[in-house]
Amino acid sequence: MSFSSILGQDKTIKRLRALLESGRVPPAMIFHGAPGTGKFLAAVEFAKTLNCSHAAHREKPPAPPAPDPDDLFAAPAPAPAPEQEQEPVKLHTDPSDPCGACLSCLQAASGAHPDIRVVDTAFQAALLDEAESANLKIDTMRELTRWAQQKPMLSAWKIFIVRDAEALMPQAQNALLKTLEEPPPGTLVILTVSKKTSLLETILSRSCVIEFGRLPKAALKTILEARGAGPDEAASLAGLAGGSLEKAAEAGAFLKRVSALRPGDQARIFKFSSGLPRDSHKARDEVKTLLDLLLAKTRGAWRAAEGTAKTRLTALLRRTLDLRRMADRNVSYQLLLETALLESERAGIKIEDLVKPE
Ligand SMILES: [Zn+2]
Known part of the structure; x- marks a missing residue:
């Protein structure tokens, strides 16, 4: 699996590749489009590529300046590395594809990567030890906030993919907002959503929106x-x-x-x-x-x-x-x-x- 295998979204994938190659990955992203247009698949590939041990980004994990918990007005961590530090390290044919063979890629492919978490209603049911609900709750987003504060275990990036984010209740969105406003270095939150209007304006304004069109x-x-x-x-x-x-x-x-x-x-x-x-x-x-x-x-x-x-x-x-x-x-x-x-x-x-x- 790689970006090349995501069909029918050429323009969108090109944009994602450009972000990866520029090294300027925003800390909050929204993958928006109708259900069944490849948003989740693309989010997983994006996460996999960022954390691939052989990717161009490998040499440039986000510089972790000591976070000052009292500095509420600190600018959000912009990117893993400033552009001038980026060196062209080409280990695959396309630097914005994951290698698919390193430990990070293998763990991501099996859904067991310690630094890539998919947060959805099924995950929430296991987390809160309750029946699966239609909504994503405030307690789940509080857990996400807590994890985001911890250092990545294996990779440079700690990535949360909130799947079908229209399920987020307003209070849960407010709880998530804290992570989007002051993202710990090396944290990326991707929300996949089919209805943008279900998200609060405050979430939308802090995120980089990537559009997924209908598949040809x-x-x-x-x-x-x-x-x-x-x-x-x-x-x-x-x-x-x-x-x-x-x-x-x-x-x-x-x-x-x-x-x-x-x-x-x-x-x-x-x-x-x-x-x-x-x-x-x-x-x-x-x-x-x-x-x-x-x-x-x-x-x-x-x-x-x-x-x-x-x-x-x-x-x-x-x-x-x-x-x-x-x-x-x-x-x-x-x-x-x-x-x-x-x-x-x-x-x-x-x-x-x-x-x-x-
Ligand atoms: Zn890899």
């Missing part, structure tokens, strides 16, 4: 094929995915479930809806993706329709949009899905149509 269909197809999909299936899923690998995976699950339905079976919509995941967050995401597919399909039919058919499809579009909004509330997702599918079928759009690309 060709890149999606290549990734899906590399993951074992046949060429036709990969093309079909790439067409349904709206530029998101996560949506492609969800569409793949639909394809399987829809192809298992018997045409003409009166109960097939109920059978389909009852196959939603038990986990309510996953069920909600799946219903939202399905409603998005339904909306795309209905819009397509609406554009081609005339007369009474157009009127009927206009009503269906409005209704499906209403249901799509309801999916963000605490409702029965199964009921919501059944309603949407039954109403669509009455208007002439069948569940089987949803998995056919335009």
